[in-house]
Amino acid sequence: MTVRTNRTGNAVLRIATGALACWPGGRRAPEPGNVLVVRLGNVGDLIVALPAFHAVRKLYPKARLTLLTSPTARDAPGAQEVLANDATFDDIIVYYADESGRPGFLKGLRNRIAESGIDLAIVLPNHLTGFRNLAKHLMLLWTAGVRRFAGFRLVTPADYEIRQVDRLTRLVGELGSAEVEPLPWLTPSEADVARADRLLSACGAGPVIGMHCGAKRPANRWSPDGFAEVGSRLVAERGAWVVLTGSAGEKALTAEVAARIGRNCVDLSGQTSIGGLTAVARRCRVFVSNDTGAMHVAYAVGTPTVAIFGSRFYPNIWYPYGERQIVLRGDAECALCDDDVCALYEYPACLAQVTPDMVVQAVYALLSDSATNTSRCV
Numbered sequence: 001m002t003v004r005t006n007r008t009g010n011a012v013l014r015i016a017t018g019a020l021a022c023w024p025g026g027r028r029a030p031e032p033g034n035v036l037v038v039r040l041g042n043v044g045d046l047i048v049a050l051p052a053f054h055a056v057r058k059l060y061p062k063a064r065l066t067l068l069t070s071p072t073a074r075d076a077p078g079a080q081e082v083l084a085n086d087a088t089f090d091d092i093i094v095y096y097a098d099e100s101g102r103p104g105f106l107k108g109l110r111n112r113i114a115e116s117g118i119d120l121a122i123v124l125p126n127h128l129t130g131f132r133n134l135a136k137h138l139m140l141l142w143t144a145g146v147r148r149f150a151g152f153r154l155v156t157p158a159d160y161e162i163r164q165v166d167r168l169t170r171l172v173g174e175l176g177s178a179e180v181e182p183l184p185w186l187t188p189s190e191a192d193v194a195r196a197d198r199l200l201s202a203c204g205a206g207p208v209i210g211m212h213c214g215a216k217r218p219a220n221r222w223s224p225d226g227f228a229e230v231g232s233r234l235v236a237e238r239g240a241w242v243v244l245t246g247s248a249g250e251k252a253l254t255a256e257v258a259a260r261i262g263r264n265c266v267d268l269s270g271q272t273s274i275g276g277l278t279a280v281a282r283r284c285r286v287f288v289s290n291d292t293g294a295m296h297v298a299y300a301v302g303t304p305t306v307a308i309f310g311s312r313f314y315p316n317i318w319y320p321y322g323e324r325q326i327v328l329r330g331d332a333e334c335a336l337c338d339d340d341v342c343a344l345y346e347y348p349a350c351l352a353q354v355t356p357d358m359v360v361q362a363v364y365a366l367l368s369d370s371a372t373n374t375s376r377c378v
Helices: 004-022 043-048 050-059 103-115 131-143 158-160 166-172 190-199 223-238 249-259 276-281 293-300 357-368
Strands: 036-037 064-072 091-095 120-123 207-214 242-246 263-269 286-290 305-309 325-329 372-376
Touching: 004 131, 036 050, 043 293, 050 064, 050 166, 091 103, 103 131, 190 276, 207 223, 207 276, 207 293, 207 372, 223 242, 223 249, 223 357, 242 276, 249 263, 263 305, 276 293, 286 293, 286 357, 293 305, 305 357, 325 357
Parallel strands: 036 064, 036 120, 064 091, 207 242, 207 286, 242 263, 286 305, 305 325, 325 372
Antiparallel strands: none
């Protein structure tokens, strides 16, 4: 979507939300008693929205809060997994891409929202949200009797200069005071902590370094050779224990990396839920990850993170938050392609510019407390 279209779309949305707020009927309350927050996406999309969620709760401490969300695919983790140990919302409504276009489903969803008595709807769009999507949600909410709206805004050029965390919190700030709270934002349950302790019981006295070698998008996956070399060096030079995390579908990848690292390596691929990953990441001194959901989990629990980025998307927006994070971002002539799979190279040229030595030195900097919120483009 072009910048001009975004600006035009935002102008239309401002007019539409203002007009529908004045429409006869519906629910109006001086102090919202039932608030609906709309945020779609997977693990990373939900984690960057956590400060905004918590800000809504602080603004309306007595209200009943409901989250409307979709992880798109049915087998993809989303809000129910991320928020399993978070008491912000009183209810979570989940839908999937394969039902979002069905008239019967939309009618049922509208009726559920109407029955919930929602008197304020806050939409927190991401950078992929288009005008049609926001317009659909606006009409759905209006027909359900909602008359107060916030956050219906497409991205603008200024949004590409700040992190998602800040942009979403600013949208909530239109309703009142809203700030990004200090880390950690995620806390594992006691059961997840106990399971993590069992899974990591083999780790000895050296620093525990987490590594996540996979990513949903192939264009975000740094080389397995690189992860293996980094892990081997950390074991040989610092006596580290390397903990590999990943989904069940990434077992072959982590098994390959684990075999090459050899001693002092624990492969947990397929053995942790999102809650379990939260507990494992919190046990790590440093977490090394591709640009993917696990990276967001790591910094959200307060663990110093080395994040490996290509240049497929704008810098900064998805970078890890906090004071002790290092981003290593390769660059290439084809930057900002926004491709899930690199169209020019078998292995993305931007990722190839991030070397194992750069990653090792970044880990050492975080281990020695000498790194603070650093981004390095190569």
